[in-house]
Amino acid sequence: MKEAEDIIKPESQHFIEQAIEKDLSEGKNSGRIHTRFPPEPNGYLHIGHAKAICLDFGMADKYGGKCNLRFDDTNPTKEDVEYVDSIKEDIQWLGFTWEDREFYASDYFGKLWDFAVSLIKRGLAYVDDQSAETISEQKGTTTQPGMESPYRDRTVEENLDLFFRMNEGEFEEGSRVLRARIDMASPNMHMRDPIIYRILKTPHHRTGTKWKVYPMYDFAHGQSDYFEGITHSLCTLEFEVHRPLYDWFIDQLKTDDYRPRQIEFNRLNLTYTVMSKRKLLELVKDGVVKGWDDPRMPTLCGLRRRGYTPESIRRFVDLIGYTKVEAINDVSLLEYAIREDLNKRAPRVFGVINPLKVVITNYPEGATENMEITNNPEDESQGTRRVPFSREVYIEQEDFMENPPHKFFRLAPGQEVRLKGAYIIKCTGLKKNDAGEIAEVQCTYDPATRSGGPDSDRKVKGTLHWVSAAHALNAEVRLYDRLFSDEDPSGHKDIDAREFLNPGSLTILEDCKVEPSLAEAKPLDKFQFQRMGYFCVDYDSKKGNLVFNRIVQLKDTWQKVNK
């Protein structure tokens, strides 16, 4: 009965899937689905791009189509090959492939030029000799129509002559532009004779000095879609007002029934995060963070370094969905996604972040036992490992209190606790240093309570992780907190996001103790430090000098109770 209901109930689709299926059912573009991901190579990809990538490649995948990678490189003054490589790396890391379809808008400069010439010949484009300021003034405002340029009615011959000479380098940058001749009174600003070509003498990273004029975004994007046979051009909401112009150019270009269709979806916003490339660039340039891949950054390389997996990012994107509502997503959902993934996969280890020495006074001096410990209770196939135990161990400072509150299930004078995978110990005394801080805790152990032993079933309130002092590896641990303390740092009109920078976003602890099995850990290896959270080996880590990034803490109800 229940099963039957499940079968009947259709998967709910988001509005883009619905639109695609409608197009398919109407037989548009002979049933083809072809999308594209069009980054501008002027910065690193961030998790917002991941949302777009998952959609672009995901829709192609779901409907048996293809997705092109196309670099939108129409502005040589801002773009660089440096970014091309990192963008490709990040897309692949996320798990997507464009096969041999790596394209560049600059591949189409010739075709775009020809199209512009054709528009001129049809009286649909003209060269304007006015300054940027004048053109801007004549554009009108959102509430008032614009004025027509005095150059709007030049002859085709004159336009052609000027346009060719613009590209010959005869004129200075900014002295002339090519404009589409549409409607200066349109309520849509983008239709008021938009500039489609400008003079730029900066060499282009791919075409060198071949061109002196470069197409604007609006004149390149839709046409590139058209040239590549794209059927669905998915982009974010802010391009909604560009769509009439997108369609206008396609109308002038198309020769048969095929036409690409632009559909807009909401971009990703995350709480406590800034997402604009400009703001991220500032953080890097001003040294607020250590680089594009600083583990606090929402860039894909930053998240990767932090320890996020591609699976967790794809899962997160899947959870938030695609709509036309401008929403702000809770980072806690991202954290949920990585915990969910790592819970199943990450091996458990013992790592003590803030060590406190415990001496087990009745344990034989110099003795060592190897305790067999499960690597992952969620996945038996990960097996077990041996962890050395001895008379002196480190536990977490926060796991001991001299005067514990009521529900403190950890170590305190007179109280018993289990050292996970080893023995139950009882606190018998403590030593303080001159400053009055607890320097050492003394305990006795009960040999019969060894895990698997005769009294191992005895109930104790708490179980602690530990590391044998004699065998411990020293490690540096970098604890991260949100970069901004405000939920919506860029959402304040009069306050710069920088005002909300969290001074405690990075804490470096250099005297952490981890179990010896971690000696061979390699950068990007991920572990659960039992009870402490998920950690990832940093690129800075070296054998004998381990460095871990905390990805995320475990859920901690005790911490919550304490607040």
Added chain:
RNA sequence: UGUCCCGUGGUGUAAUUGGCAACACGUCUGAUUCUGGAUCAGAAGAGUUCAGGUUCGAGACCUGACGGGACAACCA
């Protein structure tokens, strides 16, 4: 005082296209646990921004308010 887009539990999304609001995260119980994790069981929480209208029936359709966002770069 313009055009366009958008308003569903705290947050993000659903509601098979008009049949009486579902899911996830979060929150809160309880069980269980050699991770105060995980797991399991359960609970609270919206009557869909508001007001009219159409309809036997509206979160979906219409009108108008209100609220939020986008648009006036030779950026993308």
